[in-house]
Amino acid sequence: MADISTRKVNPLFLREEELRQGMELLFYAYRDFTAEADLLLEQYNFGRAHHRVIHFVSRNPGINVSDLLAILQITKQSLSRVLSQLVRDGFIEQKTGIQDRRQRLLTVTEKGEELERKLSENQRTLIANAYREAGAEAVEGFRKVMLGMLGASDRARFDDEFLPNGLRRRLG
Template sequence: MAEGAGGQSLLFLTDEQLRKGIEAMFFAYRGFTADPDRILAEKSYGRAHHRAIHFIHRSPGTTVNNLLATLGVTKQSLNRVLRSLIEDGLVESRVGRSDKRERNLYLTTTGQELERELSDAQRERMRAAYRTAGPEAVAGFRQVLEAMMDEDMRRQYERLTEGGRK
């Protein structure tokens, strides 16, 4: 049986232990998004812009439909975000080579610079947290996150991470 800090069994968590984990996740998410939020606010962008930039960077040439599936947002919402990113010169939309109806999305040089600034801020926060927690906690944290994903999300995540392992 797995034992946690203070000898508490990880197989039989109390509601109070789960509540503490949920609250820790809320506050950790606030910290994780705080730096990018400040950077985005200066440009009048929000988290939806950040997510689009992140996944276009991870999969250059991705289609609008692929991005819709990855982000799990409405077409209207994504179109609004993409329109502003394209108009501001951060994203380029190209006609598909095999299917002229498709639009392939790429970050421009300016988009790549913003993506790097946003990612650097989050990587630094993750790096500091991982150093503090140690390698076993890092592996356990990733396992917990992956276990919380719905099956479809996990497949998308695995495709993305398998295609981009470095």
């Protein structure tokens, strides 16, 4: 086979090829992964940014704005537009913090949870299918490689990943 002979003759080329392939896998996977939700979002006049906000607020109920900004890594002005739309339309609620009254603690309303479920339904299916077809061992490898590609601060977010929702550590 051409591939095998190439493997033997030029292993360095294949290493390079392997890396390039990884880059492309990431590109295609991310795009295919977000494609369907994007279509749904259009019906609400929302964009991908709204989905991200709903997702992370749903995952971190009671999160404050600073911590959300740290996760999303955008400016407060950018978040403001998206967040105020979500609040206006009743998908997210803001409550003044108890210990620190400067904070606006964010939670997703039931209406918001419903939207989140709709938006992520296809994504969950995609991942679930990929996980199921690949098998538990492959999933472990997938997680290992993905975690290895994250920056230190993002990796820290997964340290307590198996704690129940309410106990998850805020910040990063």
